[in-house]
Amino acid sequence: MRFPSFIHYSHTQFFTIPGCSDCQKAISLLHNHGIPFSTIQVFENRQKALTIPYEVRKDGFPILYYKDEFYSGDDLFRLLDSFSEQKNTDGFTHIK
Secondary structure, eight states, X not given: OOOOOOTTOTTOXXXXXXXXXXXXXXXXXXXXXXXXXXXXXXXXXXXXXXXXXXXXXTTOSOEEEETTEEEEHHHHHHHHHHHHHTBOTTSOBOOO
């Protein structure tokens, strides 16, 4: 799976539910990597949550929405792992 570059894209939406430890972990990692996003609590915004395809929703939360694509929590954690692995000596994050 090819992941997009999130750097400097401000329309990234992060879907979360209260009490979700993976959601909190992902939020922390997104902040640590300097990835801008807005958080959407699905129980507070059910209409927006219904836009998430079942194929993605069935895997649970967190879910990331970026440029008309939804990414499951597993995809998100793989992406963030690739950020960590691809830190270059120039101080910038490079994505394959």
